[in-house]
Amino acid sequence: MHRIGYLLSDGFQIMALASQSVFEFANDAAGEAFYGIENYSMAGGEVRSSLGMKLDTRAVSARTAMDTWIAAGVNAPLTARPPAALLAFLRRASTRSRRIAGICTGGFVLAEAGLLANRRATMHWAYARDLQRLFPDVRVEEDRIYIVDGPVWTSAGMTAGLDLALAMVEKDLGADVARSVAHKLVMHQRRAGGQSQHSEMLDLAPKSDRIQNALNYARKNLNRPLTVEELAGEAHLSPRQFSRVFTQETGQSPAKAIEGLRLEAARLMIEKSRHSLETIARETGFRDRRHMREAFMRGFGLPPQEVRREARAQV
Known part of the structure; x- marks a missing residue:
């Protein structure tokens, strides 16, 4: 024992x-x-x-x-x-x-x-x-x-x-x-040790269902371009109203919030899968691998390759 x-x-x-x-x-x-x-x-x-x-x-x-x-x-x-x-x-x-x-x-x-x-x-x-x-x-x-x-x-x-x-x-x-x-134990998944302590969706914490619905829609469709007009339609608001209400409720612009969701999804894929960085960039809505690297440097201060090396080192 x-x-x-x-x-x-x-x-x-x-x-x-x-x-x-x-x-x-x-x-x-x-x-x-x-x-x-x-x-x-x-x-x-x-x-x-x-x-x-x-x-x-x-x-x-x-x-x-x-x-x-x-x-x-x-x-x-x-x-x-x-x-x-x-x-x-x-x-x-x-x-x-x-x-x-x-x-x-x-x-x-x-x-x-x-x-x-x-x-x-x-x-x-x-x-x-x-x-x-x-x-x-x-x-x-x-x-x-x-x-x-x-x-x-x-x-x-x-x-x-x-x-x-x-x-x-x-x-x-x-x-x-x-x-x-x-x-x-009804645990959604076994989180890798290198996974971030923070959840982008929790950090945004929208106050209304309409903004929450737009974010849920975005998270399910990260693999393709998302426009303010498309998200505004999910919230049943005009694009101008949507941008204003979104920023008031989350403290971020729609573009910055969507990039945060893309980063979170990409980081999880990098840590837990063997997909190439090109595939991960495409699946999480970045234009290409270079675009994803630029976002990682802004968001985490590390390139995607270093995040993957750290995750593999822990395994």
Whole structure:
């Protein structure tokens, strides 16, 4: 049995425990109790979540051994240095376990213990720059879902912990089991670690159904040119009214928003498929590969080839 220990402290974010369901359903899909889950804290006993829920935990000791340790995050970055005993325990655990992970701000604790020094790591977008400022020897990549650097795993916040756990299942039990778990948990897809933390559609957040309908139409038809007149027709507005209302509701012009949707779709295809860059450019509505590269440099500061290299390196 592969034993996984969740290391909790007062104020832990309850969403971190949702990732335990991934391992639970992996046992079901594998047809055996491959994973065993236990909750720990330094002193043991009752630990309170940020929501006030009480959870009983076991105390760690010098004899506590796990195949995987996962440090749960709290709802804010570090405000005080963690206890020396906790940091010493993590350093010792990192030499005795197969892997060690930090979900969301749990990465701050790993960094304090020196486990992220000279490693790539990610963090919830709201705290990534704090991590880089406090720990300049960490190679922080703030726009990632999760990152695996050797035996150390880090993830962004909230639902990204599910992606990290699912990636562990895929590594341990294979892609078929991971797909089965994702299906049972009604996860839309297994997100690649290099995928952006941000969703262009969520960032736009239109206030009316008519603008939302136009955006949904655009996303389904990115493989061909989209004009303001065409989108305005979907919103049942004149082109002039549409441009004005669209900008008021999203803070962006229609052209800029559509380019953002194209970029998001192209990046996902680059990370998850083996299609050529020419094919991806055509399927996501860019004029050609050069046009797509120019948009990537504006949007991400990286050319498409570098995004693909990073994704393959993580795999």
